[in-house]
Structure formats: C-alpha cells, structure tokens
Amino acid sequence: MDNQARKPDLHSPVAEGPSVGRPVRRLEDERLLRGGSRYVSDLIATSDALRVKILRSPHAHARILAVDATAARAMPGVVAVLMADDLAGIGDLPCDWEAPGMIGVPLHPVLARDRARYVGEPIAAVAAESANAAENALAAIEVSYEVLPAVAEQEAAIEPGAAQLHDALPNNIGYQFRREGGHVDRALADAEVVVRRRLTNNRVAPAPLEGRVVLSEFALASGRLVHHTSSQLPHVHARSLGACLGLPLHKLRLVAPDIGGGFGAKLCFYAEDVICAVLSMRTGRACAWAEARGESFLATTHGRDQVQYAEIAARRDGRITGFRSRVVADLGAYAIGMGPGVPAINTGYGVSGPYDIPNVATEVVGVFTNRTPTGPYRGAGHPEATFLLERMMDELARELAMDPAEVRRVNFVPPSAMPHRMPTGWTLDSGDYAANLDAALDLAGYRKLRERQANLRAEGRFLGIGLATFSESSAVGPSIGMGAVGFWRAGHESARVVVNADGSATVFSGAMSTGQGHATSLAQIAADVLGLAPNEVEVVQGDTQAVPFGTGTFNSRSMAIGGTAVHMAAGRLLEKARKIAAHQLQRRPADLTFEHGVFRASDGLGVIAAAAHTGKKVEDRIVHAVFRRRLGMELPPSDREAETLTLADVARDAHLGLDLPMGTAPGLDETEFFDPVDMPFAYGTHIAVVEVDLETGQVALLRHVVVDDCGRIINPLLVEGQVHGGAAQGVGQALMESMVYGMGGEPMVAGFSEYAMPRAADLPSFETGHTEVPTKLNPLGAKGVGEGATIGATPAVVNAVLDALAPVGVTEVAMPMTPMHVWRAIERAQEGRGSLVRETGAEPSSPGGSQAGAFILLGQAAKGGDDA
Structure with missing residues (x-):
C-alpha cells in the first residue's frame, strides 16, 4: 500500500522521465490563481448582453389560470417577455435515461403549461437591459393560480387517493424495475438468520461553488448560435439544445469554458438554456442568465432521496445466502436528464456490491412527487446502493455478534473468482x-x-x-448496450492528439473538466507516450467546434474512457512518427528505439540497415523521377546521415511534407474513439x-x-x-x-x-x-x-x-x-x-x-x- 497520508513529493511538470504515476503539480492552477480563468460569468461581465430573470412558481402544485405580462412589457428597460404561449414549436426538455419499462415519460416543459408541479418551476422569463429592470418586470407579471393538493413524499404519493401529478401515471408511479438472480425466497426460507430493515437516504442539493450560468448569442445574419453554458456534457447538451430549438447542429456552437464544480447537477439540460437561446434568437441580442443561490436550491436537480427496504439471509458463520431489496425513489415532478435511470440501473444493479451473494432480488419503484426533479449527484445511484448494503452488513454483524470487518471479509468476492458476474447482471x-x-x-x-x-x-x-x-x-458502456437500459448517450469517448510543427502537442478531449485536473492528467498521459513533458501538452475541452465529438464527464469515466482514448490516439500518432523517422534514418520502424522524445537507430543492424538504405534509394529515385516529369525540375539530393531524430524533427518534416515515405499523408494528427467492452x-x-x-x-x-x-x-x-x-x-x-420540505411540498x-x-x-x-x-x-x-x-x-x-x-x-x-x-x-x-x-x-x-x-x-x- 502506498500511504498517501504523508505529504507527497511534488514534481515539476517539466521533470524528465515518465510522469504517469507521479504527483505532478496541476498545470491549470497558475492560470486560475492569477485571474486567468474564463467562467461564463466572466464572459457576461464584459458583454452587453440582456439580463434574463425567471419567474418561478411559488406553489408545489397549482393550475395556471392566467398569466398577464402587459404591465411588465411596458416597463423601462424591458426588451422581451417570454411565456408558455410564446413557445410554439419549442420542444420540451429531454429525458436521456429512461428506466426500462417506464409507464410514461412526463417531460419538463421549458415554461409551465396549464399546471405548475413544484416550487421553482419556470413560469415566465424577462430579458431587460439590466438585472434590476428584469427583476422589476417579474414583479409586475400577474399570475392567477388554483392551488391543488400536493404530494411531497414518495410513499405518500403512491397511496390510494393521493394527488396525481400526471394523468398518464396512475398512483404517480413512473416505473417498477426488477432484477433477480438465484432463488431469494428459498434463501430467506432456509436462512439461519434473517435481518430486515427500513432505511432512508435523504435528499441533498449539489450546491457547486459556481451556479448554473448561460450566455447565448444568435447572429441574425448567419443564423448561427454561440451558446456558453456551465455544462458537464457540452456535446450532449448541444444536441439537446438543437433539438429543442429545431436548429441544425452545424449552426450551433456550444462552449463550456472553466466550470466551478458540477457534482452531477450540470449533467442535466435545463430550461434556462432554451430560454436564453430563444430570447436571443427573437431579440437579436446576446442574453445572459446567472443562477442565484436560492434558485440553485429550488430549480437545480437534487440527489439521492430513497426509501429502502432490505432483507438479508445468512448463516451463523456470517456467510450471506440471499439479499432482497425494494427501493422507492423520488424522481421529483418530471423525468429529466438522467433522473429516472440513476436509481433503476445504478442502484438496482449495484445492490450486491463487492460481495459474493448467490441470491439477489431487487425492485426499484420510480415515483413522481411535487418536488424538484432529482438527478445524478456524485456517485449517482451507487452511494444509495452502498448505503443500503453497508448498513445491512453492520446490522447482520450485530445480529451475529461478529466483528463488522469479519462479516465483510467472509463475503467478499475473492480475486481468484474475477471476473465475477453479479446476480443482477453486472460483472466485477x-x-x-x-x-x-x-x-x-x-x-x-x-x-x-x-x-x-x-x-x-x-x-x-x-x-x-x-x-x-x-x-x-x-463509466457506463459499451455503447451498444446503452439503449437496452434506456440510456440515450454514447459509452465511448473521443480524443484527438496533434503534434504541432514545433514538437509540442495539443489534446482535444471529449471529456469535460469541472475542476478535476484534466489539463494535467490528460497531458501526462499524452506526454508519456510522446516523450514530452506535461507542460508541452495543451488540453482543449468544452467547445463543440474544436472537439468534434464528446460524451462528457460523469460516472467516474474521464480517465478510464477519456484518458484511454488519449493514450490510444497518442500511440497511433507515435507509430506514424516512427515510420517517418525510420524512412529518414534508413531503418525499419521496429529497429528504432524511442526515449525522451528521440528516435534512435539500433546498433549492429548490418544487412537490415543496408537493405533499408537500398530501399530508400530506390524510393528516392522514383520520387525524383515523378517530380522531374511533372514540373521539369530536379529535387536537391538528400545527404542526411543522422543516427537520431527528435519528435520535433519528425513533426516539422511531417507538417511540411518533406522526406516522407511514399503514400504517407502530411501531418501528425490522430483521432480515437474508445468504447469499452465492459x-x-x-x-x-x-x-x-x-x-x-x-x-x-x-x-x-x-x-x-x-x-x-x-x-x-x-x-x-x-x-x-x-x-x-x-x-x-x-x-x-x-x-x-x-x-x-413541508407537507404541502414547500x-x-x-x-x-x-x-x-x-x-x-x-x-x-x-x-x-x-x-x-x-x-x-x-x-x-x-x-x-x-x-x-x-x-x-x-x-x-x-x-x-x-x-x-x-x-x-x-x-x-x-x-x-x-x-x-x-x-x-x-x-x-x-x-x-x-x-x-x-x-x-x-x-x-x-x-x-x-x-x-x-x-x-x-x-x-x-x-x-x-x-x-
């Protein structure tokens, strides 16, 4: 064990030798600490964008009888007011992880239509010359409500006679998802010990340091939209925004600059992105919205919120023979983002954890309530499953008078059993x-x-x-299996690695940093392959025009999937550079070593070197003949007799197209899509x-x-x-x-x-x-x-x-x-x-x-x- 409790020896980014595995200082920190950050709020501060404010429902459940914005529209500084009736042709917010077997998928409208279903749901929006003018206009909008009974707890929501949120969902149940492996009923009947418990996993707010922020600017002349937003999924959200607006993606550039924390909340695609884009398209002005802290608690997705029932069957020696769980998950008022899939799949599949439990049955019930929609929050379903399981492990230890460490030890899947297929279907x-x-x-x-x-x-x-x-x-993958669990995203990740003409490198990654240090870790991976120092590698993320495709950052996927894509792209690029170097050094590619950024010919190659030299002479004669015939000019003879070439030497020649093997395209530029098999x-x-x-x-x-x-x-x-x-x-x-929440959903x-x-x-x-x-x-x-x-x-x-x-x-x-x-x-x-x-x-x-x-x-x- 490497005990990292001691202060590590920090290495400079320019240290020689491999950097992967070493505590390299974060490359991005100096820029951030010296005020070089570029958060969306920084962009807004230097723009003349209209300030957007959102009128939100004060009621957990209410019928909207009328919305009158006449007075608001006439107020000084007000440029536009947006209401639900103004959104004809604008799509609802997507749900991109539908739990298998969902009875219905009630999508979140951009602005509430007919009914408001949680406190904080957007009702109307104002764009004005200043934030104060927009706030004053909000106060002038008159909304008539008929307050309806509300349900603010998932078990109360499924009781007979409870208020119904969506007509298509009787008893407010969105789905009942079950997984079973083995014979749980038999295990419980034959058990020497059975422990049963009811547990609760409380609702929490992600509360990142930087709230959600949007700056959207539509160019009327070109019909192009540039949309800045604090997103963990730039490409995914670009697709969502384009679908809502009916705007083709070649007309949309979505940029996520520096992000001040996400914790899962910025995986969801929200109404404010669509509102700002629509207002910009209709006013011809840039439009900006920044979440107030109170809005963050009301209108940004929450996490967790499960009522959990568990039964564990065991022998007296502590060996678990069966485990059954029932999870009642609060989805909030709408199916949005990853909300329904998180408890169904991540909690439902993960309930047996690292333990070898032969008989497992789990049921997840997704319930809609008059509360803010839930979504992924750091761990996204795995913390809920682990809480349920680890609480039960301790309860079993108490029942058996065993040390809790020993109860865990006797039930672990041993290394010799790896890979181990869990009863729910996943594989450790x-x-x-x-x-x-x-x-x-x-x-x-x-x-x-x-x-x-x-x-x-x-x-x-x-x-x-x-x-x-x-x-x-x-991570979640492979891509081919995502649709089977209702997840409409890719499981792969992209990376493009370019070695520039001066030998430095640029990595374009589809992953998105929200503070994890990707500019350092991804640079380390590329640098080690290419024989560079990490500070010779720039990492570009978060721009859908610069990065051709990306899945984004969630489910601890950045290094395992995104980092692997960088590693593989850099490896392919190095092989191309090796072929060019071998051609110029008159060696076979396999006969070159590459260390510290230098290709070196191996000694004692004898006949092999002579053959390579002869082959290159033949190739040179062919190239000279073609050049002479087409242009009537002679190429200068090559007198290169070097025994080594740096990556920078090869990069320069590759970009200029000088002395390349026949059929080799200029440049050092490789793209990889890594899709895991599991x-x-x-x-x-x-x-x-x-x-x-x-x-x-x-x-x-x-x-x-x-x-x-x-x-x-x-x-x-x-x-x-x-x-x-x-x-x-x-x-x-x-x-x-x-x-x-109060009993009325407040x-x-x-x-x-x-x-x-x-x-x-x-x-x-x-x-x-x-x-x-x-x-x-x-x-x-x-x-x-x-x-x-x-x-x-x-x-x-x-x-x-x-x-x-x-x-x-x-x-x-x-x-x-x-x-x-x-x-x-x-x-x-x-x-x-x-x-x-x-x-x-x-x-x-x-x-x-x-x-x-x-x-x-x-x-x-x-x-x-x-x-x-």
Whole structure:
C-alpha cells in the first residue's frame, strides 16, 4: 500500500522521465490563481448582453389560470417577455435515461403549461437591459393560480387517493424495475438468520461553488448560435439544445469554458438554456442568465432521496445466502436528464456490491412527487446502493455478534473468482477486496481503536467505529448496450492528439473538466507516450467546434474512457512518427528505439540497415523521377546521415511534407474513439471514528480513513484531492445536509442559512492510502476515483454513530445525523428501555473476539426496532 497520508513529493511538470504515476503539480492552477480563468460569468461581465430573470412558481402544485405580462412589457428597460404561449414549436426538455419499462415519460416543459408541479418551476422569463429592470418586470407579471393538493413524499404519493401529478401515471408511479438472480425466497426460507430493515437516504442539493450560468448569442445574419453554458456534457447538451430549438447542429456552437464544480447537477439540460437561446434568437441580442443561490436550491436537480427496504439471509458463520431489496425513489415532478435511470440501473444493479451473494432480488419503484426533479449527484445511484448494503452488513454483524470487518471479509468476492458476474447482471472485472480492507484496518490501527473504545466506554464516553466497503462502475458502456437500459448517450469517448510543427502537442478531449485536473492528467498521459513533458501538452475541452465529438464527464469515466482514448490516439500518432523517422534514418520502424522524445537507430543492424538504405534509394529515385516529369525540375539530393531524430524533427518534416515515405499523408494528427467492452469497477474501504455527546447529540468526527483502489493511478496528487473532496461530501450527507420540505411540498431551504455543509473545522485530516489492482479492460489499467469517496463515506460515518450509541440502545438515526436527530433518538431509546448508563451503570463490551456483548445487545434491540 502506498500511504498517501504523508505529504507527497511534488514534481515539476517539466521533470524528465515518465510522469504517469507521479504527483505532478496541476498545470491549470497558475492560470486560475492569477485571474486567468474564463467562467461564463466572466464572459457576461464584459458583454452587453440582456439580463434574463425567471419567474418561478411559488406553489408545489397549482393550475395556471392566467398569466398577464402587459404591465411588465411596458416597463423601462424591458426588451422581451417570454411565456408558455410564446413557445410554439419549442420542444420540451429531454429525458436521456429512461428506466426500462417506464409507464410514461412526463417531460419538463421549458415554461409551465396549464399546471405548475413544484416550487421553482419556470413560469415566465424577462430579458431587460439590466438585472434590476428584469427583476422589476417579474414583479409586475400577474399570475392567477388554483392551488391543488400536493404530494411531497414518495410513499405518500403512491397511496390510494393521493394527488396525481400526471394523468398518464396512475398512483404517480413512473416505473417498477426488477432484477433477480438465484432463488431469494428459498434463501430467506432456509436462512439461519434473517435481518430486515427500513432505511432512508435523504435528499441533498449539489450546491457547486459556481451556479448554473448561460450566455447565448444568435447572429441574425448567419443564423448561427454561440451558446456558453456551465455544462458537464457540452456535446450532449448541444444536441439537446438543437433539438429543442429545431436548429441544425452545424449552426450551433456550444462552449463550456472553466466550470466551478458540477457534482452531477450540470449533467442535466435545463430550461434556462432554451430560454436564453430563444430570447436571443427573437431579440437579436446576446442574453445572459446567472443562477442565484436560492434558485440553485429550488430549480437545480437534487440527489439521492430513497426509501429502502432490505432483507438479508445468512448463516451463523456470517456467510450471506440471499439479499432482497425494494427501493422507492423520488424522481421529483418530471423525468429529466438522467433522473429516472440513476436509481433503476445504478442502484438496482449495484445492490450486491463487492460481495459474493448467490441470491439477489431487487425492485426499484420510480415515483413522481411535487418536488424538484432529482438527478445524478456524485456517485449517482451507487452511494444509495452502498448505503443500503453497508448498513445491512453492520446490522447482520450485530445480529451475529461478529466483528463488522469479519462479516465483510467472509463475503467478499475473492480475486481468484474475477471476473465475477453479479446476480443482477453486472460483472466485477478485477480486485482484491480483502487486501484493500486489511490495508485500511492497518492504516487506522483498528485493533487498538477497539481497545480504546472499550476503555472510553468504561469512562462513560461514547466512541464509535464505522466501516464501509464499496464498489462502483467506472463509466457506463459499451455503447451498444446503452439503449437496452434506456440510456440515450454514447459509452465511448473521443480524443484527438496533434503534434504541432514545433514538437509540442495539443489534446482535444471529449471529456469535460469541472475542476478535476484534466489539463494535467490528460497531458501526462499524452506526454508519456510522446516523450514530452506535461507542460508541452495543451488540453482543449468544452467547445463543440474544436472537439468534434464528446460524451462528457460523469460516472467516474474521464480517465478510464477519456484518458484511454488519449493514450490510444497518442500511440497511433507515435507509430506514424516512427515510420517517418525510420524512412529518414534508413531503418525499419521496429529497429528504432524511442526515449525522451528521440528516435534512435539500433546498433549492429548490418544487412537490415543496408537493405533499408537500398530501399530508400530506390524510393528516392522514383520520387525524383515523378517530380522531374511533372514540373521539369530536379529535387536537391538528400545527404542526411543522422543516427537520431527528435519528435520535433519528425513533426516539422511531417507538417511540411518533406522526406516522407511514399503514400504517407502530411501531418501528425490522430483521432480515437474508445468504447469499452465492459465497465471496470473501482472499490475501497472507509473507516470513520466518531465520539457522540449524549447530552447534546453532537457528533464529532475524529478520524476518517480511506483506502481506495482505482487501478493504475495517473496522478496521486489529483487522486488524493478527489478523495478528500468526495469524503467531505459523503460526511456532509451523513451529518448535516438535507433538502427539507413541508407537507404541502414547500421547500424549507432557501440558501446556506438553512442548508448546512461541512466546513474545514467539521472535518479531520483525512488519512488516505491506496491499493492498486489494474483493470484489464483498458490499456491504461485505470478505473475511476472521482466519486468513490462520497460513496463510502456516508455509510461509514452512519455506522460509526450507531456503533457509538449501541450502549444506550439506539438502533437507528435518520440522516442527516444532526444533534437534534441524535438527541431525540437517544431520548426515545432511553424512554423505551431505560438508560444503561443512568440506571445500571453497565457498559457492553466492544465488538470482536470475546468482547461481543455490544453486538448481542444491539441484535436483540434491532428485532423490535425498525423491522419492515
């Protein structure tokens, strides 16, 4: 294990030798830190664009009786007002991941027609000379509503008599998706132990540092639209925008410049993109909209929000024989973006994780409610599946009085069984889960932690230790299988690599950075193939005219798919350069070495070299004869006798067309589309250590250990940054983040004053390590890492809190585990069975070995708790 908890030795981007695998400093940071960034807001600030503001529904469910914008249109500075009636011929927002078997696909209108179905749904838009003028005009628009009953919780939405959102969807059910492998009913009937639970996975807001921003400019003379937007999927969103507008793609250039975070929220294609484009096309002016923070909480897709039921069947030795789950997922008011597919596929297929469970059945029910639509949020369905599974692993450990680490160990898929086909249909490609768990236990000092826990409990302090292991697919693919699961996107990624005439290189990648460091990691990959330093490689992304095709960034796909495309394109380009160098050095391509950017002829080639020399002379005579016959001129004789050529030498000649092998096209320019044959699975282990104050319910996160395995590591510095950020988000969901709604569907969150996010003071110094089992599904051996820490952190922290509260009989605390939620759970437990601390003074022992009393006690308590 490479323990990255220590500060890494940072290498300069110009360091000699291979850079992949080394912590190269981020190439983009100096530009960003010195004010050289180009966010969409920067472009708006220097433009004379009209400012666009959106009038949003104040009601969760209401019939729109009338909209009167007469007064608004007459106000100073107002250039245009847009209402639903003005959008004839404009398409609804697409849903590009329809869950298999969807009963209906209620698309999100650009502006509400007839009914508003969630607070924040766009009703009208104003374009004015200033933001103030637009705001004043919004206030002058009169809307008459008939307020209707609303449903603000998915299980209430499917009850008989609940208010109906869409006429075509009885009981508000969008789909019921099932997967089954083996014989789950038989496993449950024959089990020595069965544990049942009902869990909730709370709704959260992505809240990126940069909100959504749009700048759209239509040129009336040419009929071309240039559209700047903060998007994780530039090419996908260009297709969506073109389809909504009826605008051919050769007339549309979509640009995503610097992006200040996405976390999945910027995967969705939103109404504001269409609104700004329509207003620009109709006014002939550039139109700009920037999301206010309150709008971000109302109108940008939310994540998670599942009610989960699970049954786990096992033997007394801890071996799991069956697992059944039912997930009721809140899709919000409309099917938009990836919303329906995330819970159906990523949660539904991923419920067995890294464990060898022979019998698995899962059902996912997608339900529409009067809340903001849900979509992917860092991990996109995998965190929900892992939370469900890892909570049940701990519940089983308590029931069996086993150490939670041992329950996981005995159920892992062993390396010898790889690749392993999961009962749901996915295939785990590679991994050594037990070694990864052991590395995390060693890094945490697990045995000593358990000893410390026992000692502190004797002193009346409540320390908890929580574990979670996870696995996650890196990307969705191959492309040929995407349609089978209703996903109308490509599984491949593009890369174009060009070596310029001076020997520097440019990479055009279809992936899209939202802060991950692609300008560095993709440059490292290309640089190593081409014998360059990373700072001699420029990475271009996010422009549909510069990059001919791209799928974008989501599902931890950038390195495994996008990086592989760069690697393969650079490799093909190098082979062309090798052929040119061999021709000029009078050698066979196979007889050249290439190191540090230099082609060198091998020594002692004898007859081979002579043959190559003779062949080149013959070729030269043919070229000279053709040139003489066509132009009547003589080519100057070549007197090159060099033994080496640099890549820059070859690039110069290739671009000029000088001394190339016959039939070779000028230039060094290669494009690759890499489409994986299957999905590599990253994995990891989290160990959280918390202390809970029983008097206040306050949870202190003392330590958080993460050991991940993302295959071959491109840049350890970037990996560690991704792990830190991901873990912070996972901790946030566990302890403080939640989108809260009232019974009538009214959101109780309007900004950060109501939505808590972890600050530096709330987090420990993360302790990170890595195991490294490369995948065989791509030549880099790389798997994803961007989402893994978020997936594992949440259940690890929750398991730690419940472990801390075991002595007082607490078996469940709803997320987020705020002090109030924890305190109330403690009070309920003490009221129900009396406080062990206050009444008996007894302290159950720590789990593991002969100290298994706590798990026996918790198992007994759980039987009468939240069973479903």
